[in-house]
Amino acid sequence: MVYSKDESCESDVRAALAFSSDVRPLSRAHGPQADILLVVADVVDEELIDFLNEMADAAVNPTQRVVLVTRMIPARHLLRAFEAGVVSVLPRRDLTDTTVARVVRASSQQAAVLPEQLCRHLVDEVRLLMGTFQCQGLAPGGLTPREVEVLRLLAAGEDTAEIARRMNYAERTIKKVIHDLMARLNLRNRTHAVSYAMRMGAF
Numbered sequence: 001m002v003y004s005k006d007e008s009c010e011s012d013v014r015a016a017l018a019f020s021s022d023v024r025p026l027s028r029a030h031g032p033q034a035d036i037l038l039v040v041a042d043v044v045d046e047e048l049i050d051f052l053n054e055m056a057d058a059a060v061n062p063t064q065r066v067v068l069v070t071r072m073i074p075a076r077h078l079l080r081a082f083e084a085g086v087v088s089v090l091p092r093r094d095l096t097d098t099t100v101a102r103v104v105r106a107s108s109q110q111a112a113v114l115p116e117q118l119c120r121h122l123v124d125e126v127r128l129l130m131g132t133f134q135c136q137g138l139a140p141g142g143l144t145p146r147e148v149e150v151l152r153l154l155a156a157g158e159d160t161a162e163i164a165r166r167m168n169y170a171e172r173t174i175k176k177v178i179h180d181l182m183a184r185l186n187l188r189n190r191t192h193a194v195s196y197a198m199r200m201g202a203f
Helices: 007-017 030-034 046-058 075-083 097-106 114-135 145-155 160-167 169-187 191-198
Strands: 003-004 036-045 065-072 084-090
Touching: 003 007, 003 030, 007 036, 030 046, 036 046, 036 097, 046 114, 065 097, 075 084, 075 114, 084 097, 084 114, 145 160, 145 169, 145 191, 160 169
Parallel strands: 003 036, 036 065, 065 084
Antiparallel strands: none
């Protein structure tokens, strides 16, 4: 799905994508089902972040990702944009028939396309976050040691009763640990939580 406040810009992007046989733009009505939400905006601001979060909440496609085409993304909004589902950022000046299709295609195949400047900024942000986690005794991904152990046992196929027995906790405590970490990290279910922990290198 393509979205822009500027209708002429949206039409131009749709026309550009029409030349790619493997990319099929959907109407806004079908946005929740789309694999890629392509958003074109001059500047990333609070209103746009709110829109991205609304689209993420409305999505019925669990693999939906956002490609953002913009002239400027302030540093204070960068991590929030990624939290809202953005995986690729294309500078507006680089928007051509070829580049937009390439970025959409790459993003749909689990890749990320980012300008070098943003990559460096993200590296600095991750370094800062990791230092904060270590100071607070947290594992990668912001997980506590207890959460990591619970997720490790879930990954091994254990149920909450067995995890409680092994860790010497009440089963309701284990369920609360799982519920709290999923709510804090916006994870959909236990499988998503285990996948997140593994992806973050927690175990």
